[in-house]
Amino acid sequence: MSEPLIFELSREGKRGYTFPECDVPESPLASLIGTRHLRREPAALPELAEIDVIRHFTRISRLNFCVDTHFYPLGSCTMKYNPKVNEKIAALVGFSQLHPLQPPQTVQGMLRLLFELEHLLCEITGMDAFTLQPAAGAHGELVGMMIARAYFARAGEPGRNIVLIPDSGHGTNPSSAALYGFEVQGLASDASGRVDVKQLGAALTPRVAALMLTNPNTLGLFEKDISSIAGLLHDNGSLFYCDGANLNALVGLAKPGDMGIDILHTNMHKTFSTPHGGGGPGAGPVGVKKKLAPFLPVPRVRRDDARGTYFFDGVGAGDSVGRVHAFYGNAGVLLKAYAYIRALGAEGLRQVALDAVLNANYLKELVSACFDIPYNSGPCMHEFVLSAARQKEHGVSALDIAKALIDRGFHPPTVYFPLIVKEALMIEPTETETKETLDTFARVLCEIAQAAEHSPGTLTNVTPHTTPVSRLDEVSAARKPVLTWCAESGREEKDSASGRQRR
Amino acid sequence: MHYTPHTDSDREEMLRRIGVRGIEELLVDIPASLRNTEFSLPEGMSEHELLKHMTVLASANRPLSELTSFLGAGAYEHLIPAAVEYLLARPEFSTCYTPYQPEASQGTLTALFEYQTMICRLTGMPVANASLYDGASACAEAAILALRAQGKNRVALARSLNPFYARTVATYLKGLGTEIVEIPYTEGGQVDTGCLADIAGTVSCVIVQSPNFFGVIEDMKAIGEIIHDTDALFVASVNPVSLGVLAPPGECGADIAVGDVQVFGNTLSFGGPYAGFFAVAAALMRKIPGRVCGMTQDREGRRGFVLTLQTREQHIRREKATSNICTNEALCTLASCVYLSLLGRQGIEELARLNVQKAHYACEVLSAIDGVTPYFSGPFFNEFVITLDSAIPLDALEERMLKQGILPGLRLGRFFSDLERCLLVCVTEARTREEIDRFAAALKQILKENL
Structure with a gap:
């Protein structure tokens, strides 16, 4: 590759941005903060003029394939076209320049948007309540597992510790379940590539908390027996989790909520057209049935019907799993998904799936x-x-x-x-x-x-x-990892500034 | 409005080629009972109508462009060079997926490698990943790494850790049955090191934030030394802007450094998308969560970049993965990478200095008002806590300030019962002296009326 790294383009003394002059009286840092806390030398960031920076990043951008330049048929990733109007919308200062801790009366438009998005997602998926907080699909899966655990704890069944996952499931499914302390048990697919209902029946013990299923599954097949699968799970007292990565096949056609799904995560950066950004940001809202709504993460967006105003309920019902994000999830992504749904309406969404x-x-x-x-x-x-x-x-x-x-x-x-x-x-x-x-x-x-x-x-x-x-x-990249740049050796960063060696 | 390109005759021709009479024949696997459903959604809109509708929603907000904000607490208003947004809008960066096919993704991978290097140089840590969701989840992932590495199902959090972060950590650990102990703060607003010394030996990690939630700079070197006498890992949660002037966590003996790079070129966007950074000591490299980009060579010996150490990851290791991270926050790290490239070695220091000087000026002029006192005595970076000795309820004060277009800071009572009369005030380089003076004058007037 011929483009140098930004560090190789660095020349001492160059700058690409100028701050306004300091307009307050200044005191030496040592007297304000104390020498003990100060850095001995500045961080060795690259030094470039603005034009150097623009050219470098423009050049490397051209080394990428992307949806706007190439057909990008990554399975289960739904690399659809990202409508440009949504970028224009997200850049409106009325959305982009909002601090998450502003008083609610100054963010009524944003709160209304989030409130309405929750309801639109409920209608599209047939679920009863949504949280918009998860920042990505796998984050949504984790939240789903939290909800399942909280539900069984509340129900006095803390022993339900097994999550069943078909062998065709995304890798995030077992890792999300394990991250929250569940034991993962695999399920082999049947000859048609779907859940083997008989085997599922045999696997259903009183210790099974949930089945995590992708529908349509990763072979692109609709799980025809989904209603009987839901019946088996519910008869066993277990929950039915649906990985909504493939929701694009169903929007406007059928609702996961009608299929007996109890918990569903959705991907705004797949089904709802928000650009994937080379690995995020995404957003992974999670929908649940009524009985699970009290366990959704806080804060929840609420409407004061009498006043017609919106606010955050930070406490929720006492059963909430808690907070899963510093603020309210990726609002800047969620608003693009909202715009997409409003642009298409029910007919447009149906055409998407068809x-x-x-x-x-x-x-x-x-x-x-x-x-x-x-x-x-x-x-x-x-x-x-x-x-x-x-x-x-x-x-x-x-x-x-x-x-x-x-x-x-x-x-x-x-x-x-x-x-x-x-x-x-x-x-x-x-x-x-x-x-x-x-x-x-x-x-x-x-x-x-x-x-x-x-x-x-x-x-x-x-x-x-x-x-x-x-x-x-x-x-070799994995065997002898070089994860940072060091000009002196042309190879990996010297270990001088590293943390202590463990004893 | 629709974004599907087919004409009806395209559709007919395609169905004929598939060998079916209509689209319904392709949907036979969906049971009819599930198809019998109504979608009660608002009618679709044209692009123009959509823009109008969204503009109405946007105008129902009061963005910081119309206000003078002294809010921080984990989300910070900083100046963003125009070049950042310009480059971020390039579709080559924004409309691609996670770089699974490195030959077709060298742009994203190069930027990730540069970003990782910048994080290492700022934090003084040898290894950084390619991002996590935000600073809060990065703290939670650090705690999980420590639990697995050190084996004690108990972690310690400084009480001065951002409460949003602390609550997120608690949520993540609930499923693992982990016990969380809190280390109190002193009158100076710093970690109680006596208490730290008592607890450190009993936990898998200690998470300390500096500058902490109150803006106070912790004695990270002393804290590092105390933790080093035990088996616990030292997790430092830092505001990376402060590293322009403050000693990096790597020099203070941190095993893991985390934080949020929202501050580097990412708009506030009502709390997200932001991006957590995660850097570790060399010994923890193979335990790091999330994507990691590495340098390698192609068959002709040319330099290139790939996602590496993938045997840690969910798509290979499934339930044994170090984390479940798949999509994270690549575009936000690109913003930081561009931002830091524009600032450079001098700019990052100047940025941090401006924050220190303006915050100290603000603290001085506010403290000169009758009834306003700084609450903590410890050194601070760009945030500080003031306590208001006045009869006026703080929500009424906030309301009065808002009428003058000022957001005076965050009321701390909802997080800390002992700080009922306190405001957390943040002053970055985005505030001018005139704005600070106006804030002080307004506060003085309101307090005077409510003596």
């Missing part, structure tokens, strides 16, 4: 001759999973195919997930892609599949070669 399903099935049809598609007994929902097992026989792996796609101008699908498909390529086109894009992508993917059979050597060696770097050595 076109997401249409695009996935169309693309699946176009590539079905070139790849194995396990668990393919009927239509898929919003995504589908190919297997490169056939190509692997010629030595070409799913990762090779991913890199070949990059060379041909496409961001690859999610690879090696779900774990139950060998050499998995998980493809989610989303509703915002055109037929032309899908046609081109399918043609290219099939050409790669053919090349895998006829000239595998062209794929396994040097790809990608159109990118700023070719395939990177991830093994």
Whole structure:
């Protein structure tokens, strides 16, 4: 890669921003604070002019693929188009320049927006109450686990400590459950790729707190038996948690709340179009059924119906799991999701799901001759999973195919997930892609599949070669980690300023 | 309004190719009983109508651009260079996913690597991750790391830790049955080191904030020494702006340094998105939660960057992962990275100095008013606590101030019963002398009327 690091561009004495002159009488820091607390030398931040900074970050930005430049069919990530009007809205000073601790009478518009968003999400999902506080999907999962634990503690059943998770579930599911002290028990999928209802029945003991299920699941299949799954769980006194990562397939069509789901997390940065930012910020609101509402995190947004004003209720009912974020979650993200829902309305949201399903099935049809598609007994929902097992026989792996796609101008699908498909390529086109894009992508993917059979050597060696770097050595990166820059050695930061060595 | 590009004839052609007569045939797996539902949502809007509606909501707020704010307490109004917002708006940064495919994500990865390096240089710690949700969850993750590393199901929090952070830690630890002990503060507003010495040996970690919630600078070196005599880990929660002039946690013997980089180029946005930073001593590198970016080489020997140490993470380790972090706050760290690049070595020091000077000036002019006294005697950074000796209830005072467009600070009574008559006042470089004087004059007038 030819662009230097910002530290390599640094020249002593340069500055990219000037503060206003100090307009108050100054005293030496040593007298105000005491030498003991002061830093001996300034932090070695890079020194650049504004134009250097602009050029550096503009240049490195061009090394990224993104939705605005490339088809980005990452399965279960819902990389849909991010409407530009929402960026304009979020930048309004009436939203962006609000301090979270301002008196409520000065933030009525924002409180109303959050209050209405909770209700819109309730209506879309069929849940009874929402918290907007979780900052991401996995944060929402954790909050869901907190709610489950608090509910069983309240119900006098603290012994319910097992969370069941199908083997097709996202990795965040088991780690969120374990982070809150639950024991995770896996469930194998049945031959159709769905929850094995018989096996679930056998796993349901009085110790089971909940099942965490993604619906549609990560194979892109709707869990047809969802109502009987809910029945089994509820008969056992357990809760039904739904990972809403794939809600895009259902918006405006069906409500998770009608399916017997007790707790649901949603992803504003997936279903509700807020940009993903290269790894956040997102927002992961959690919806619950009525019986679980008292356990939602504080603070809650409330409306004083008599006065028509909004306020934060910091205490909630006494059963709340507590606070999970310094303030109220990612308000700047939530307002974009609100704008998206208001722009689309029920009809627009329904079209989102319909076109997401249409695009996935169309693309699946176009590539079905070139790849194995396990668990393919009927239509898929919003995504589908190919297997490169056939190509692997010629030595070409799913990762090779991913890199070949990059060379041909496409961001690859999610690879090696779900774990139950060998050499998995998980493809989610989303509703915002055109037929032309899908046609081109399918043609290219099939050409790669053919090349895998006829000239595998062209794929396994040097790809990608159109990118700023070719395939990177991830093994040495993990074995001998270099996590910071140090000019002197050109390698890792010297350990001089590090914390103490443990005895 | 819709963002879907198909024409009806596109849809028909695609359905024909799939081999179905209508879209309903693709939805057969959803039981009919679940489809029989109404969605009672407001009608959709055109872009113009949406903008109008959102502008109405925005105008029902009074943003800081119309007010003079002395609010801090974990969210800070700082000047943001125009170049930060300009670069953040680039779609190459904002509309991409977590950089799973490094060859197609070198922009994001380069910025993360630069950000990690900047955090290390500011904090004096050798290793930093690529972000957590916010400063509060970073404290909670630090406590969980410590529990797992040290094995005692008990942690200590300074009572002067931001109460929002302390409550978040408590929420995260509830499921693990962890006992939380509190270390009181002295009259100076600093950690009671005698009490600390008694407790440190019995816990997996001690979390201390400096400057603490009251703005008071803790004696981090002394605290580090006391904790070092035990097995407990020293978790330092710091406002990174203060590191422009204050000794870095790495020099005070911290094992983990956490905080929030909202202060570096991120708008206040009513509390989020912000980003937690998380830096550790070398020995804890493989226990760190969240994404970590590392440097490596491609096949031609060219430098490149990847997400690394992934065997800690949920997508590989599932229930054995060090945390459940997936999406975090990459774009907010990019804002910090750009911001810190613009400020540079001199700018960060000047920023911290301006904060110290303005806050001390404000403390002086406020304290000169009859009935206003600084509550704590310890040294402070850009926040301080004053106590008001007056008959006027503080909510009435706040209301009077608001009429003059001033947010006088945070009333502490709702967090600390012993600080019922206290205000936490924050003064950053964004406040001018004229604004500080106006605040003092308004306060003086109100107190005079309510003697």
